[in-house]
Amino acid sequence: MSRALLIVDVQNDFTEGGALAVTGGDAVAAAVTTFLAAHASDYAVIIASRDWHDAQGDNGGHFAGTPDFVDSWPVHCVAGTEGADYDPLLVTDAVTHHVRKGQGKPAYSMFEGETEAGETVGALLTAAGVLSADVVGIATDHCVRASALDAIAHGVHVRILTDLVAGVAPEPSEAALAELVHAGAELVESTDA
Incomplete structure (x- = not known):
């Protein structure tokens, strides 16, 4: 049984000082790096994602001058900018696949x-025979939630490593974790992974 x-x-615009900074983002970046140093060999596939929005246009309504912070947001993670880069505290040497999302939408x-080669996460997991995945990153109440729900829908057993995620706000983050548990995910600390 392969694991992913x-x-x-884990990008500059989502960590402290970024356009949509999440408190604790830098700490997550550093902690994921520490975790990878000890556990990278436990995984058949390690996939890292980045928002990678177009510089021109509103990216299908995703960017707005007056955002509602639900469906529209301030400009962030524009392709090729420092904000779209991985947080410097995240060492990505062990990452096997890099995924970009949100171009124009x-x-x-x-x-x-x-990936740059056009591979989807679902195809990568299927090709590697992945049956379980650990999910870490930013933000618990948005992209971590959506990614974990899609992994579950793909038929993968999901564990959220709760000490390796950071959310925008406590209440929606707790609600997201509860929703994930209801959908079949496990919540564990990285020390128990």
Whole structure:
């Protein structure tokens, strides 16, 4: 039974000082790096995603001058900018596949993205025979939630490593974790992974 590690959107614009900074984002980046140093060999596939929005246009309504922070957001993670880069505290040497999502359209789940070679996350997991995946990253209440739900829908047993995620706000993050448990995910600490 193959396992995957899914690293969701650990990017400069989602960590401290970024356009949509999430408190604790830098700590997640550093902790994921520490986790990878000890556990990368436990995974057949390690996939990291990044928002990678077009510089021109509103990306299908995703960018707005007056965002509602539900369906529209301030400009963030524009392709090729520092904000779209991985947080420097995240060492990606062990990552086997890099996925970009959100070109010209809203995209929350890493399953909506693809590699430079055009591979989707679902296809990568199927090709590797992945039956279980650990999910980490930013933000618990948005892209981590969407990616984990899509992994479950793909037939993968999901564990959220709760000490390796950070959310925008406590209440929606708790609601997202409860929703994921209801959908079949497990919540575990990385020390128990």
